[in-house]
Amino acid sequence: MTEYAVVAEGLVKKFGSITAVAGVSFKVRYGEIFGFLGPNGAGKTTTIHMLATLLKPTAGDAWVAGHHIVKESDAVRRSIGVVFQDPSLDSELTAYENMYIHGKIYGMSGEELRYRIEEMLRFVELYEHRNRLVKYFSGGMRRRLEIARALLHKPKVLFLDEPTLGLDPQTRAHIWEYIRRLRDEGGVTIFLTTHYMDEAEELCDRLAIIDHGKIIAEGTPNQLKRLVGSDVIYLKVRAVNGAPNPCDALSAPPVMECKPLREGMIALKVSDATQAIPVILEKAASMGLKVAEVSYRKPTLNDVFLYLTGREIREEEGSEADFLKHVIRVRRFRRR
Amino acid sequence: MSRALDPFVIMAYRQFRRFLRTKARVVTSILNPIIWIAFFGLGWANAFNFPMAKAIFGGVDYLTFLTPGVTAMAVFTASFIGGVTVIWDKQFGFLKEVLVAPASRTGIILGRIFGDAVIAVLQGLAIMALSFAIAHNLNPYGVLPALAYAFILALGFTSAGVTLALKMTSMEGFQMVISLLMMPLIFLSGAFYPIKFMPDWMKWVAYINPLTYAVDGMRHYLSGVSTFNPLTDLAVLCVITAAFMALASKLFEKATID
Numbered sequence: 001m002t003e004y005a006v007v008a009e010g011l012v013k014k015f016g017s018i019t020a021v022a023g024v025s026f027k028v029r030y031g032e033i034f035g036f037l038g039p040n041g042a043g044k045t046t047t048i049h050m051l052a053t054l055l056k057p058t059a060g061d062a063w064v065a066g067h068h069i070v071k072e073s074d075a076v077r078r079s080i081g082v083v084f085q086d087p088s089l090d091s092e093l094t095a096y097e098n099m100y101i102h103g104k105i106y107g108m109s110g111e112e113l114r115y116r117i118e119e120m121l122r123f124v125e126l127y128e129h130r131n132r133l134v135k136y137f138s139g140g141m142r143r144r145l146e147i148a149r150a151l152l153h154k155p156k157v158l159f160l161d162e163p164t165l166g167l168d169p170q171t172r173a174h175i176w177e178y179i180r181r182l183r184d185e186g187g188v189t190i191f192l193t194t195h196y197m198d199e200a201e202e203l204c205d206r207l208a209i210i211d212h213g214k215i216i217a218e219g220t221p222n223q224l225k226r227l228v229g230s231d232v233i234y235l236k237v238r239a240v241n242g243a244p245n246p247c248d249a250l251s252a253p254p255v256m257e258c259k260p261l262r263e264g265m266i267a268l269k270v271s272d273a274t275q276a277i278p279v280i281l282e283k284a285a286s287m288g289l290k291v292a293e294v295s296y297r298k299p300t301l302n303d304v305f306l307y308l309t310g311r312e313i314r315e316e317e318g319s320e321a322d323f324l325k326h327v328i329r330v331r332r333f334r335r336r
Numbered sequence: 337m338s339r340a341l342d343p344f345v346i347m348a349y350r351q352f353r354r355f356l357r358t359k360a361r362v363v364t365s366i367l368n369p370i371i372w373i374a375f376f377g378l379g380w381a382n383a384f385n386f387p388m389a390k391a392i393f394g395g396v397d398y399l400t401f402l403t404p405g406v407t408a409m410a411v412f413t414a415s416f417i418g419g420v421t422v423i424w425d426k427q428f429g430f431l432k433e434v435l436v437a438p439a440s441r442t443g444i445i446l447g448r449i450f451g452d453a454v455i456a457v458l459q460g461l462a463i464m465a466l467s468f469a470i471a472h473n474l475n476p477y478g479v480l481p482a483l484a485y486a487f488i489l490a491l492g493f494t495s496a497g498v499t500l501a502l503k504m505t506s507m508e509g510f511q512m513v514i515s516l517l518m519m520p521l522i523f524l525s526g527a528f529y530p531i532k533f534m535p536d537w538m539k540w541v542a543y544i545n546p547l548t549y550a551v552d553g554m555r556h557y558l559s560g561v562s563t564f565n566p567l568t569d570l571a572v573l574c575v576i577t578a579a580f581m582a583l584a585s586k587l588f589e590k591a592t593i594d
Contacts, residue, residue: 052436054593077438088429092354104346105437105444133357149433 005030005157005189006051010060013046020046022213023060028157028191028206033183035204036193037301043213044193045085048161051191052082065156078106081150081188085161087142091135095126095145098134099152106153120148124178140171147178151188158182160192164199176202197301209305216308221301228299228307231273233280236293237264246289254279261310264292267303343439344447351451354421362459365417369410369463373470376528377402393530394561400474403467404482404555405527408489410463412522412547414456415490416514419497421452423510426501432593445588449498449581453490460486467558478557481566485557485573489550492577495584502587525551531563546576 006028013021021043028034036044049055051064053073062069065079089098096117103113121127124144134142143163150158163179164172180203182188194200200207201221208218217224237246246266247258254276257269270276273296284291297303305311355361377399384398393401425431434444461483468474497514504510522528524538525547531539542548553569556562562569 049593054432054436056592074438077436080436082432082436084429084432086429086432088433090350090354090425090430091428092357093350097350097353101346101350102433102437104342105434105439107342107439109342 003030004028004063005032006034006062006064006191008047008051008060008062011047011050011057011062012059013043013050013055014058019213021050021057024208024210024213024215025060026208026215026218028189030156030189031183031186032205033179033190033192033203035200035207036191036210037195037197037200037204037207037305038193038210039195042195042210044195044210045161047210048082048159048191048193051076052080052159053077078153079156080159081153081155081157082159083143083146083150083161083163085165085193087146089134089142089146089149091137092133094131094133095121095137096130098145099130099149102149103152108153116152116154120152121145123151124148140167140174143167143171143175144178147175151182155188157189157191160190162193162195164194164196172199179203197305201301209301209308211305211309217304224301224304225299228267228269228303230271230298231269231276231296232299232303232307233268233270233273233277233294233296234261235266235268235280235284235291237266237284238290238292246284259307259310261306267307340440340443343437343443344450347444347447348451348454351421351448351455355452355455365410365414365459366462368413369406370466372406372409373403373463373466377406377470392533396473396559396561397471399467399471400559401530401555401561402528403464403471403474404558405525405551407460407463407467407482407558408486408525408547408551408554409522409527411456411460411486411490412493412550413518414459415453415493416497416518418452418456418494419499419501419514420507420510421448422498422501423504423507426505427507431591435591435593441589441591442585445498445585446581449491449494449584452494453487456490456494457483457487460490464558474558475560478554478559481557482554485550485553485570488570488573488577489547492546492573492580495577495580498584499580499587502584502591521545521547524548526563527551546573549573 004027009025010023011021012019012023024047036047038044046055050057051062051069053069053076056070064076067075067079069076090101093101099117099121100113103117108116118127121130124147126141126145126148129137129141134145137145160179164175167175176199179190183190192203204221206218206220207224208215209224210216217227235246247260251258254270255268259267261267268280277294277296281291281294381398384392390397422431464479464482468476500513501510504513524542524545526542531542531548534542549564549569549572552562552564553566553573556566556569
C-alpha cells in the first residue's frame with residue numbers, strides 16, 4: 001500500500017434504494033494530481049466523502065496515506081485536507097480566525113501555527129485580507145481561503161471537490177495555478193473531482209471517468225483521448241426509409257471504428273479527417289444515406305466521454321433551472 | 337494534556353467571537369427580559385402593593401419574588417436558543433470542517449456548549465444587575481451562588497438545544513420546536529407566580545420541569561424564599577444537565593454529514 005496515496009477497492013455507497021457509487025476501484029500515486037471526471041450525480045462527491053471518512057461505505061475498502069478509512073479514520077483525518085464543494089468557512093469570523101481555529105483543532109499552536117498561517121495566506125494571496133470578515137469575501141477569495149486552510153496542517157493528500165465550481169474564468173485559471181504549484185513544489189498528492197473537461201485536461205496527471213457510480217475509463221488525458229482516435233468525425237444522418245444502418249454502411253477504411261450516438265449522430269474514428277471526409281461522404285451518398293451535418297475535431301475529453309457513454313458531459317449540466325432542480329433534489333436527498 | 341484541551345478551548349473561543357459579532361443576538365436576548373421586568377414586573381408590583389400580598393409570595397414583595405425568576409428565564413432562553421448556531425453551521429457548512437478534523441468530537445461539542453453557556457450566564461448577569469436597580473430587597477451575597485445555579489442551567493439547556501439542533505435540519509423547524517417548548521416551560525417554572533397556588537395538574541408539570549429548580553434555587557439565594565431545599569434544586573439540576581450533556585456528546589460523536 002505504501003507507494004500509493006489512495007487505494008480504493010470496490011467502494012460502494014447506497015442511500016436506501018439509490019446506489020450513488022457502484023463499486024469503484026482505483027489507485028492514486030504519491031505526488032500526482034488524480035482527477036475524477038464525470039457529470040453531476042455520477043458519484044464523485046460521495047466517493048470523496050467516503051475517502052475523507054465522512055461517510056461509511058456500504059461495501060468495499062479504501063486506504064488513504066496507508067490508513068484504512070473506516071478502521072483508522074483518525075489517522076486518515078490527520079493525513080488529509082479537504083476542500084468541500086459547498087462552502088465550509090465560518091463567515092462571521094475573519095480569514096485569520098478561520099485559519100487559527102483550524103490549526104488549533106488540528107493540534108497546532110504557538111509560533112509554528114502563526115508562521116504556517118502567514119505562509120499559507122501568502123500562498124493564496126490573501127494575507128492582506130487576513131483581518132476581514134469572510135462574509136465580505138468574493139466566491140474566489142473564499143475558495144482560496146479554503147485551499148489555504150486545507151493545507152495548513154500539511155496534509156499528505158488534498159481532496160478538492162469541484163474546486164472551481166461557479167467561479168469566473170480568471171479566478172479558475174488562478175486556482176489552477178495554485179494547484180499546479182502545489183504539485184510542482186512537491187509534498188502533496190491531490191485528488192480532485194470535476195465536471196469541467198478543460199479542468200481535467202489542464203490539471204490532471206491521470207484521471208478516471210466516472211458515470212452512474214462506475215469508473216468507465218482510466219488513464220492519462222492523452223491515453224484517454226487515444227481511445228477515440230487521432231481525429232473524430234461526427235455525422236448526422238437523416239432517417240430515410242430503406243437506407244442501411246449508417247454504421248454498417250460506413251465501417252470500412254478509412255473509418256477505423258464507428259459508434260452510433262443519440263439522435264442520428266454517429267462518431268467515426270479516423271486517422272486524418274481532412275482526407276477521410278470526402279471519401280465517406282461519397283460512400284454515404286452511394287449507399288442512399290442522407291447526411292445532414294458533418295463536423296470533425298481533434299478529440300477532447302468531451303469526445304472521450306461521448307464515445308464511452310453516447311452522451312455529452314454537459315447535457316447533465318443543463319440550464320440554470322435544471323441546475324436548481326438538481327440542487328433541490330440533492331438537498332431533499334440529504335435530508336433523509 | 338494542553339493539546340487534548342485545545343479543541344475544547346478553541347470552540348468555546350469561537351462561540352464567543354461569533355456572539356460578539358452578531359449584535360442582534362446580544363440586543364434581543366437582553367431586551368426581552370427587560371421588557372418582562374419593566375412592564376410585567378412594575379405593573380404587578382403596584383397591584384400587589386398591599387400588606388397581605390407579601391404572604392402570597394412567601395413574605396417578600398413582588399419584584400423581589402419576580403426578578404430571580406426573570407433572570408433564570410433569560411439564561412434559559414439564551415442557552416436553549418443557542419442551539420440554533422449548530423443549525424447555522426450545518427447550513428453554512430462549517431460543521432463539515434469540524435467533522436473531518438482528527439480532534440476529539442466530545443472536546444469540540446463540550447467546548448462549544450461551555451462557550452454558549454458562559455454567554456448565557458453573562459446575559460443573566462446583565463439582568464441581575466438591572467434587578468438590583470429595581471428591586472431593593474435582593475440579597476447581594478446571593479449573587480455568586482445564584483450564578484452557579486444559572487451556569488448549570490445554561491450547560492443543561494445549551495446541551496438540550498444542541499441535541500435538538502443536531503436532530504433537525506431546518507432553521508424553521510428548530511425555531512418552531514423551541515418556541516413551542518419555551519413558553520410553557522417558562523410559565524410552569526414558578527418564575528412569575530408561586531407553584532403552590534397552581535392547579536394540581538399544573539403543579540405536576542412544574543415538578544418535572546427542570547427550569548423550576550433553577551428558578552427556585554436562584555430565588556432562594558437572591559430573595560430568601562423557596563419551595564424546595566436548595567440542595568434538592570442543585571441535585572436535580574446537576575442530574576438533568578449531566579444527562580443532556582451526555583446526550584449531546586453521544587449524538588455528536590455519531591454525527592455524519594447526511
